[in-house]
Amino acid sequence: MTFAELHAELQKLKAQGLLRERRILESAQGAHVRVDGRDYLAFCSNDYLGLASHPALIDATCRGAAQYGVGAGASHLIVGHSEAHHKLEGALAQFLGLPKALLFSTGYMANLGIVSALAARNDVVLADKLNHASLNDAALLCRAQFLRYTHLDLKQLERALAAARGRRKLVVTDAVFSMDGDIAPVPELLALCERYDAWLILDDAHGFGVLGEAGRGVLEHFGLSDPRIIYMATLGKAAGVFGAFVAGAEPLIEALIQRARTYIYTTAFPPLLATALLASLHLFSEEGWRRGRLRELIAYFKTHLGTARWRLLPSDTPIQPLVVGDNETAVRLAEALRARGILVPAIRPPTVPKGQARLRISLSAAHSKEDVRRLCEALKDIERTL
Ligand SMILES: *Cc1c(COP(=O)(O)O)cnc(C)c1O
Secondary structure (H helix, E strand, C coil): CCHHHHHHHHHHHHHCCCCCCCCCECCCCCCEEEECCEEEEECCCCCCCCCCCCHHHHHHHHHHHHHHCCCCCCEHHHHHCCHHHHHHHHHHHHHHCCCEEEEECCHHHHHHHHHHHHCCCCCEEEEECCCCHHHHHHHHHHCCEEEEECCCCHHHHHHHHHHCCCCCEEEEEECECCCCCCECCHHHHHHHHHHCCCEEEEECCCCCCCCCCCCCCHHHHHCCCCCCEEEEEECCCCCCCCCEEEEECHHHHHHHHHHCHHHHCCECCCHHHHHHHHHHHHHHHHCCHHHHHHHHHHHHHHHHCCCCCCEECCCCCCEEEEEEECHHHHHHHHHHHHHCCEECCEECCCCCCCCCEEEEEECCCCCCHHHHHHHHHHHHHHHHHC
């Protein structure tokens, strides 16, 4: 491998419209941002409740810094597990009505840690084909047999479960699919897991704080609770801060503390983030209107968009994908919006399947109806001219 080869590969990506470039964010995250020296209306972030720059969180962060300093200084098992981390774990478990919760530094690390702590060479991991990359990487890392079923195909999953009798089985799925916005049929998945004695790992990165009356995520959405469910969610999306956690039965959490390598061999995230997250969890109930606002905006967007050429995928969550097809059109559409002062990311393979490039429009309680109306008008206008 030489630099000339790397250069040629990069040129090829560029020619295919697949080269990713970073923009520089110069403001706080929110509905209106400053990027590369220009102001935009943005539909890009996962800050679904608009908490990422909430004054109460900023205040809690400063208090956390004053009390604990800035860095955790060590891993959780050495001396990095602060009182704030511990309180947050208790608060998360209580909020969800589950026995115990365990913090991880990121969702990516949580998924690697959970799956590889629970499955090994002779086990089977069964996964939806549209799962997040971190769940796929987790399955590869643990060296179990890795079977991916067609998106939401319960029949195919059942056949695979039936064929895997006698081995430890993990069914893993996004609860809300990150690029499609649809919700996994958790009750049906759970019934299959019961029938074939499998565990069900739910990655609720996009449901926690968003779904359910109280924001308890996919479990509240379906009114479910079951010791077979290993519930995981991230804290950098609706919760507005950073990090992730797993919640479930006590022996499960204890096993993860002993065995999850991404928990053991890494520095605890800064305690000031735990104090911020305690404030965020408080706002889930204190400012419950944010979920109501978000639901109104989702309904408003779906009824007002009405483009003929591109279709929205069926989604009732803040993730509203407008499927365009080829990479170039997706990029041109995103560029045309950008020229109108609106930022929406074009999502291309390998993040989504080939031929399904899309705009991933994400709505937030930080948006106003006027913001969403502006987006709809701009898309209709571009449709006429592109
Ligand atoms: C964002 C995301 C993750 C990763 O979480 P981070 O905390 O950002 O590492 C995992 N799973 C899903 C479904 C996600 O959307």
